[in-house]
Amino acid sequence: MFRKLSALVIAACFLFSFAATAAAAEKLIIYTSMKESLIGELSEAFKKKNPGVDVDYQSAGAGKLMAKIAAERQSGKILADLIWTSEVPDFYNMKKEGLLEQYVSPVSSETLNPFGDFDGSFTAARLGTLGIAYNTRIIKKAPEQWSDIFNPEFKGAFGIANPSLSGTAYMSIALMVNKFGWEFIEKISANQGKIGKGSGQVVDDTASGELAGSLAVDYITNDKIRKGASLALVYPPEMLVVPSPVAIFKGTRNLAAAKKWVDFLLSKDAQAIIAGEGTLPVRSDVALPAQFKLPAPADAVKRAIPVNYIELMAQKEAIVKKFTDIMQGKK
Amino acid sequence: MSARGAGGLRGGGGFGAAGVILTLSIGILIIVVAVPVLLIFFNAFWADGSFNVRDVIRVLREPDTYQALLNSLLIACGTTTGSTIIGTFFAWLVTRTDLPFKRFMKGMFLVPFMLPSFIGALAWKMLFSPRAGYINRFFMDTLGFENPIFNIYSYAGIIAVECMYLFPFVFIQVCGALERMDPTLEESARISGAGLFTITTRITIPLVLPSILSGALLIMLYSMAHFGTVAVLGIENGIFNIPTLIYERIHQSAGSFASIRTGTVLASVLVVSAACIIWLQNRILTRGRYQIIAGKSFRPMELKLRGLRLPLLFFCVAYICFTIVLPTVVIFLVGGLKTYGLPFTLENLSLANYKFILFEHKLTRDAIFNSVSLGLGAALITMFAGVMISYVIVKMKTRGKGILEFLGMLPFSVPGSVIALGVILAWSGKYGINLYNTVWIILVAYIARYMAFSLKANSAALEQVHDSLVEAARASGASMWQALRDIVLPLVRPGMLAAFFLIFLPSLRELTVSIMLYAPTTRTIGVAIYTLNEDGETVISAALAGVALILIISGQTLINRFTESASSGKG
Numbered sequence: 001m002f003r004k005l006s007a008l009v010i011a012a013c014f015l016f017s018f019a020a021t022a023a024a025a026e027k028l029i030i031y032t033s034m035k036e037s038l039i040g041e042l043s044e045a046f047k048k049k050n051p052g053v054d055v056d057y058q059s060a061g062a063g064k065l066m067a068k069i070a071a072e073r074q075s076g077k078i079l080a081d082l083i084w085t086s087e088v089p090d091f092y093n094m095k096k097e098g099l100l101e102q103y104v105s106p107v108s109s110e111t112l113n114p115f116g117d118f119d120g121s122f123t124a125a126r127l128g129t130l131g132i133a134y135n136t137r138i139i140k141k142a143p144e145q146w147s148d149i150f151n152p153e154f155k156g157a158f159g160i161a162n163p164s165l166s167g168t169a170y171m172s173i174a175l176m177v178n179k180f181g182w183e184f185i186e187k188i189s190a191n192q193g194k195i196g197k198g199s200g201q202v203v204d205d206t207a208s209g210e211l212a213g214s215l216a217v218d219y220i221t222n223d224k225i226r227k228g229a230s231l232a233l234v235y236p237p238e239m240l241v242v243p244s245p246v247a248i249f250k251g252t253r254n255l256a257a258a259k260k261w262v263d264f265l266l267s268k269d270a271q272a273i274i275a276g277e278g279t280l281p282v283r284s285d286v287a288l289p290a291q292f293k294l295p296a297p298a299d300a301v302k303r304a305i306p307v308n309y310i311e312l313m314a315q316k317e318a319i320v321k322k323f324t325d326i327m328q329g330k331k
Numbered sequence: 332m333s334a335r336g337a338g339g340l341r342g343g344g345g346f347g348a349a350g351v352i353l354t355l356s357i358g359i360l361i362i363v364v365a366v367p368v369l370l371i372f373f374n375a376f377w378a379d380g381s382f383n384v385r386d387v388i389r390v391l392r393e394p395d396t397y398q399a400l401l402n403s404l405l406i407a408c409g410t411t412t413g414s415t416i417i418g419t420f421f422a423w424l425v426t427r428t429d430l431p432f433k434r435f436m437k438g439m440f441l442v443p444f445m446l447p448s449f450i451g452a453l454a455w456k457m458l459f460s461p462r463a464g465y466i467n468r469f470f471m472d473t474l475g476f477e478n479p480i481f482n483i484y485s486y487a488g489i490i491a492v493e494c495m496y497l498f499p500f501v502f503i504q505v506c507g508a509l510e511r512m513d514p515t516l517e518e519s520a521r522i523s524g525a526g527l528f529t530i531t532t533r534i535t536i537p538l539v540l541p542s543i544l545s546g547a548l549l550i551m552l553y554s555m556a557h558f559g560t561v562a563v564l565g566i567e568n569g570i571f572n573i574p575t576l577i578y579e580r581i582h583q584s585a586g587s588f589a590s591i592r593t594g595t596v597l598a599s600v601l602v603v604s605a606a607c608i609i610w611l612q613n614r615i616l617t618r619g620r621y622q623i624i625a626g627k628s629f630r631p632m633e634l635k636l637r638g639l640r641l642p643l644l645f646f647c648v649a650y651i652c653f654t655i656v657l658p659t660v661v662i663f664l665v666g667g668l669k670t671y672g673l674p675f676t677l678e679n680l681s682l683a684n685y686k687f688i689l690f691e692h693k694l695t696r697d698a699i700f701n702s703v704s705l706g707l708g709a710a711l712i713t714m715f716a717g718v719m720i721s722y723v724i725v726k727m728k729t730r731g732k733g734i735l736e737f738l739g740m741l742p743f744s745v746p747g748s749v750i751a752l753g754v755i756l757a758w759s760g761k762y763g764i765n766l767y768n769t770v771w772i773i774l775v776a777y778i779a780r781y782m783a784f785s786l787k788a789n790s791a792a793l794e795q796v797h798d799s800l801v802e803a804a805r806a807s808g809a810s811m812w813q814a815l816r817d818i819v820l821p822l823v824r825p826g827m828l829a830a831f832f833l834i835f836l837p838s839l840r841e842l843t844v845s846i847m848l849y850a851p852t853t854r855t856i857g858v859a860i861y862t863l864n865e866d867g868e869t870v871i872s873a874a875l876a877g878v879a880l881i882l883i884i885s886g887q888t889l890i891n892r893f894t895e896s897a898s899s900g901k902g
Contacts, residue, residue, distance in 0.1 A: 029851065035866065036694065058851035059866075064582065076760075079768060079850075135672070157462065197567055200867030208463035208672035208869070220867070227670035228679065 027054040031065045033085040037223045053257045062087040062167030081258045084246040087167025089313040095121040101248040107266040111282040114243045122245035125265045127280035130240040133216030137230045146236045156192040157212035159202040163320045166199040171242045175305045222278025241304035348811035356720040360738040363779045367753025375595040390596045403572040407554040409490035415547040418501025426509040428634045439651045447840040448496035449559025450876045454658030459483035484568040495654045501546035508542035548612040556746030558843040574748040598749040605744045666874030684874035698859035706838040709777035710831045717785025725793040743783035747843035768850035776844045785830040792826020832890045
């Protein structure tokens with residue numbers, strides 16, 4: 001019996017050893033709202049290129065990540081070296097508060113830059129697009145206009161991710177309201193639209209048929225389409241394009257490695273991975289896989305609903321609250 | 332913790348073995364258990380430098396918190412009623428009737444005990460979500476129903492799922508009572524001419540009522556503080572109970588003062604209601620103890636079911652298939668799908684997801700590794716600490732051991748989310764040591780949470796070791812340490828092993844505590860399943876749940892084998 005016990009003791013020693021190895025190599029921690037399918041592949045490719053650097057990431061909605069960062073700031077130290085989400089106003093905020101390290105990557109001149117006031121505090125590393133994802137088992141005729149989601153076949157079954165959790169959802173709602181006014185949200189609400197959880201869950205619910213359609217992020221939907229889900233993604237003429245900037249936190253202990261990550265992310269290899277996952281790269285010299293029917297990045301920027309990020313910065317709470325109230329029928 | 336533990340050892344050096352043990356025991360319990368719980372109350376009632384009840388009431392009257400309190404109560408009452416009825420009925424069926432295959436049935440009814448209910452909730456979501464649930468779709472697509480037959484995202488859904496996984500608490504208590512009950516009481520009533528109805532209402536029910544009530548209160552306690560089912564089925568649709576609201580507040584505004592405040596107030600409510608329930612249960616049990624005659628190996632008379640025998644057998648089998656087999660099968664099938672929403676056809680099913688989570692996906696591999704090593708670590712530490720503390724409680728004649736007993740059993744009544752919150756308050760740097768975002772904070776929380784299990788198992792073992800054995804050793808010139816090492820430890824080893832497994836297995840499927848404490852690389856299996864599901868990775872999360880089920884069930888089977896052979900070897 002004591003042999004068994006000693007085996008357990010040895011096993012427990014593993015517990016101590018893994019804590020020890022964790023501190024060894026140079027290690028980047030990235031907070032990102034990109035899903036596993038994207039960030040996982042990118043971090044593997046990065047590690048292959050930079051053997052000395054280990055990469056760890058926390059993949060969660062932008063809202064959760066910002067809350068985490070706020071808490072970590074209070075306790076004195078931000079755990080992450082980099083942040084890469086789609087909630088652009090957050091980046092303006094962090095820049096204003098002096099949290100971000102300025103770094104103009106030598107590669108950035110080769111990329112599309114959606115920010116007029118670019119100064120290296122954050123760099124767009126992906127152009128997220130959102131469209132209408134619909135379940136092809138339930139919806140037979142593809143929607144073409146945004147107004148098609150007010151149709152009866154979407155009644156009680158159109159989902160939008162919770163804007164307080166998902167950065168892309170918040171950005172899209174802000175853009176929509178900017179373009180079409182609050183009536184747009186009121187009409188969705190009148191058609192008994194639903195607030196989902198994260199941007200991943202609304203797509204999964206659409207794939208399962210729990211929702212007939214949803215406001216969906218490109219690569220999350222395309223990943224499921226590739227796996228055979230009965231889903232399709234369409235873009236109405238007024239496009240929702242949400243850049244996903246990457247930024248380095250000031251005071252990181254791994255500045256050199258963090259810069260390598262930014263360079264890598266903007267490189268042709270990484271952007272090809274991004275395009276391969278079904279979302280728009282920030283480089284025009286990367287081929288878009290035909291199966292996803294993505295618009296060319298430059299076209300998408302042209303069709304995109306224009307936005308003033310600095311104005312949006314102050315409005316988040318108000319927009320989220322008004323949206324939630326309308327959707328819950330409180331007005 | 333280790334630093335302070337060592338300090339205690341040095342400080343106690345002057346008193347000899349007994350002093351060391353006592354100081355260490357008190358030190359461990361105070362640091363691991365008492366401080367976190369006290370900090371909760373302190374933060375709840377102490378604001379801006381003074382005692383403040385008005386603020387507590389204000390927090391409780393906020394619509395969200397108030398609603399969560401009501402929901403917790405409503406769900407707990409529903410679950411308690413439902414599972415008490417189910418549990419009592421099945422207990423009666425397998426102990427007092429001539430139902431065929433009773434032994435097998437009894438075993439099957441205990442299976443939900445080891446299944447984590449949040450995995451069950453996931454399975455039921457797949458079966459009964461209104462538009463996509465497989466059963467609802469079958470009724471709507473194939474049988475032409477207009478509307479889904481059941482919406483799992485509702486109070487009824489949550490209560491039904493909780494009942495399925497909690498009824499064994501009543502079942503096991505009532506089974507025990509019915510088996511131990513002296514059948515001559517019923518027989519004499521029958522000889523005196525009483526009918527079955529009179530016997531049941533006047534003799535049987537009053538005799539087993541304490542057991543029913545105590546099982547029901549356990550369920551109430553558990554359900555009030557239950558996180559998993561409500562988190563999976565409720566949060567999305569705005570149904571919160573106390574633990575899920577604490578989680579949501581702490582998680583979303585991570586660490587802001589207002590959210591911690593709300594969390595501590597809610598946690599205090601949970602602790603107080605749990606304390607009331609435990610107190611009530613103790614009263615019922617002490618009163619009831621006289622009434623159940625704890626005789627052994629009576630063969631109670633069996634009711635002949637006659638014509639109902641087969642229908643009831645069919646009912647039991649159907650219940651087991653529906654509540655145990657069906658959800659398990661669904662989890663494994665969905666875990667095999669390429670993506671959620673596809674039909675279960677051969678070309679859509681593969682082992683790819685299982686391969687992915689076991690060999691490729693870093694998140695799930697980390698999670699499995701974390702859960703196993705946390706389980707081993709917590710079980711080992713708690714086992715040794717538990718033996719020591721139980722020794723003080725059971726064997727030593729010192730003042731203050733009552734406090735030890737109270738402290739050790741405290742986590743038994745303190746819900747997991749409260750412990751997690753307390754651990755955050757105590758170990759996130761305010762008092763010198765910052766474990767937040769590391770795996771150690773989960774370990775500390777597990778130790779606090781499972782200490783009571785270890786104390787129970789070890790106390791029971793120690794009570795059987797007679798004092799004279801140690802006295803004899805001491806009289807023959809052995810030192811205290813020698814007596815402990817050579818006499819006591821070998822004798823309590825079965826109790827220690829029991830404690831080890833009682834802690835290792837539950838920590839494998841643990842969600843409530845770790846969900847509040849995890850960081851990027853410190854997800855446990857439960858957290859990974861939950862967050863994957865939340866992220867819309869339903870198939871991956873189902874595959875991981877499947878792997879977890881295999882781990883848990885094989886672990887439990889191994890232990891059953893092991894303990895059976897150990898007890899038969901001894902007897």
